[in-house]
Amino acid sequence: MxxxxxxxxxxxxxxxxxxxxxxxxxxxxxxxxxxxxxxxxxxxxxxxxxxxxxxxxxxxxxxxxxxxxxxxxxxxxxxxxxxxxxxxxxxxxxxxxxxxxxxxxxxxxxxxxxxxxxxxxxxxxxxxxxxxxxxxxxxxxxxxxxxxxxxxxxxxxxxxxxxxxxxxxxxxxxxxxxxxxxxxxxxxxxxxxxxxxxxxxxxxxxxxxxxxxxxxxxxxxxxKRVVVMYAGQVVEEGLVDEVLNQPRHPYTAALLRSVLSPDMSRDEPLHIIEGTVPGAHDMPGGCRFNPRCEHAFDTCLTEAPGLHDCGSGHRSRCWLAQRGERLEVSV
Ligand SMILES: Nc1ncnc2c1ncn2[C@@H]1O[C@H](COP(=O)(O)OP(=O)(O)OP(=O)(O)O)[C@@H](O)[C@H]1O
Ligand SMILES: [Mg+2]
Incomplete structure (x- = not known):
């Protein structure tokens, strides 16, 4: 090959x-x-x-x-x-x-x-x-x-x-x-x-x-494929269609929500992700996205998740994905 x-x-x-x-x-x-x-x-x-x-x-x-x-x-x-x-x-x-x-x-x-x-x-x-x-x-x-x-x-x-x-x-x-x-x-x-x-x-x-x-x-x-990076790591990866329609990492979901959709009304506020990408000197313990994540729970603060295979090459570095939980993606 x-x-x-x-x-x-x-x-x-x-x-x-x-x-x-x-x-x-x-x-x-x-x-x-x-x-x-x-x-x-x-x-x-x-x-x-x-x-x-x-x-x-x-x-x-x-x-x-x-x-x-x-x-x-x-x-x-x-x-x-x-x-x-x-x-x-x-x-x-x-x-x-x-x-x-x-x-x-x-x-x-x-x-x-x-x-x-x-x-x-x-x-x-x-x-x-x-x-x-x-x-x-x-x-x-x-x-x-x-x-x-x-x-x-x-x-x-x-x-x-x-x-x-x-x-x-x-x-x-x-x-x-x-x-x-x-x-x-x-x-x-x-x-x-x-x-x-x-x-x-x-x-x-x-x-x-x-x-x-x-x-x-x-x-x-x-x-065809997308690699989502956060704070120096790959946090999600997979076919574009899958990742953009069914993200398995809260960071990707937040990025998607921050995009203005064409049917959104003009006065509807854009969803912004609070906080900033941490620098190499102030990297949080556990999951690097935890300080900005609305889903974070105890494990996320102390243990760094690995990339979890969600099937057909779609991978997510998130404890929720490891538990098999799905994310709300309504924009
Ligand atoms: N020569 C360097 N010395 C020290 N740190 C650096 C150097 N070049 C880049 N960095 C750091 O590496 C990190 C990643 O930078 P990088 O340029 O890859 O970001 P990026 O994802 O391309 O962002 P952008 O969307 O703004 O282009 C940043 O925190 C940056 O400050
Ligand atoms: Mg750049």
Whole structure:
């Protein structure tokens, strides 16, 4: 059997800080088979980006993968040198970030940047790389691509920059695409276009997609499976349809209730989750969500629940799920 494109097993990532060593991603496991998309959701600070940066070998200097394994088509990535990682990024993993300026170079025209990626990883001649660049810009919907080759990033709109970043990510035919909040900075219409483009590109290339977002509507639209993260842990995981319709963790249920439903009246208050995600220094004992959980009982305050399998790959890190209890999901 061919191994999944991405297989993460017990990933634990820590940072050295002035207050000592902090663990911000704890024992995270999930896999993405070929051609499938997995969304990672959770509030700000839950460890989504650190998980992505760990996979891409792009953690800041004070961060390390302290435990666990990250395999790309069965090949272990933890422990690779920077040089080995550089070859894998671009060739095997394409990356799309929220802010395209972190990826685009202001000094070179965009055509040059895409051609460079192609020439480094694909051994193409200058003319071949230019032709492929025009093809890619056409594919991502940049109008008049030939004259756009000479444009600099500041001459493009936010949506166009995002399209160029997708073109760079797709340039070498990666087997895995990682998109971290790719549309958060864009207005709603452009957001829908970019997500549509990402979906089409994924279908056409057969790549696996890891999509990080805090938007459950995007999850429902784009992904087959969802991984819900809270305070550095996976708290729920499963098929999108199941998790969003029948959540088995109170955190997921609360996230769902905080989404404005179209049939809600304008003066109805949005349900907000009281409190904030705890930092690594003030992690509560027992279940990490217990201080904010309306269902918490004695055991939740003292014992940390493991991930419980609720059937058909739907898992929840909650004592209620272990007892077989179901949650109210009426929005
Ligand atoms: N270089 C670092 N040094 C110390 N702590 C860090 C570092 N980078 C991230 N963290 C901490 O790791 C935790 C998780 O951060 P992360 O960026 O993964 O959150 P996130 O889920 O992506 O949130 P957001 O939705 O805001 O992007 C945060 O508490 C953050 O402060
Ligand atoms: Mg983030």
């Amino acid at each position: 061919t191994p999944p494109v991405l297989e993460i097993d017990g990933l634990t990532t820590s940072f050295e800080t002035r207050q000592g060593r902090v663990e911000v991603v704890s024992n995270v496991s999930f896999a993405i088979p070929q051609g499938e998309s997995v969304a990672v959701v959770g509030e700000s600070g839950s460890g989504k980006s650190v998980t992505a940066l760990s996979i891409m070998g792009l953690l800041e200097g004070n961060g390390t993968v302290s435990k666990g394994s990250i395999r790309l088509r069965g090949r272990e990535l933890v422990g690779l040198s920077n040089k080995e990682y550089r070859l894998i990024r671009g060739r095997n993993i394409g990356m799309i970030f929220q802010d395209p300026t972190t990826c685009l170079d202001p000094v070179y025209p965009i055509g040059h940047q895409i051609s460079q990626a192609l020439r480094i990883h694909k051994d193409l001649s200058k003319a071949q790389a230019r032709a492929r660049t025009v093809e890619l810009l056409t594919m991502v919907g940049i109008p008049d691509p030939v004259s756009r080759l000479k444009s600099y990033q500041h001459e493009l709109s936010g949506g166009q920059r995002q399209r160029v970043m997708i073109a760079i990510a797709l340039a070498c035919g990666p087997e895995l695409l990682i998109a971290d909040e790719p549309t958060t900075a864009l207005d709603v219409t452009v957001q829908a276009q970019i997500l549509g483009l990402l979906q089409k590109a994924q279908e056409e290339t057969g790549a696996a997609l890891l999509l990080i977002t805090h938007d459950l509507a995007v999850v429902a639209e784009m992904a």
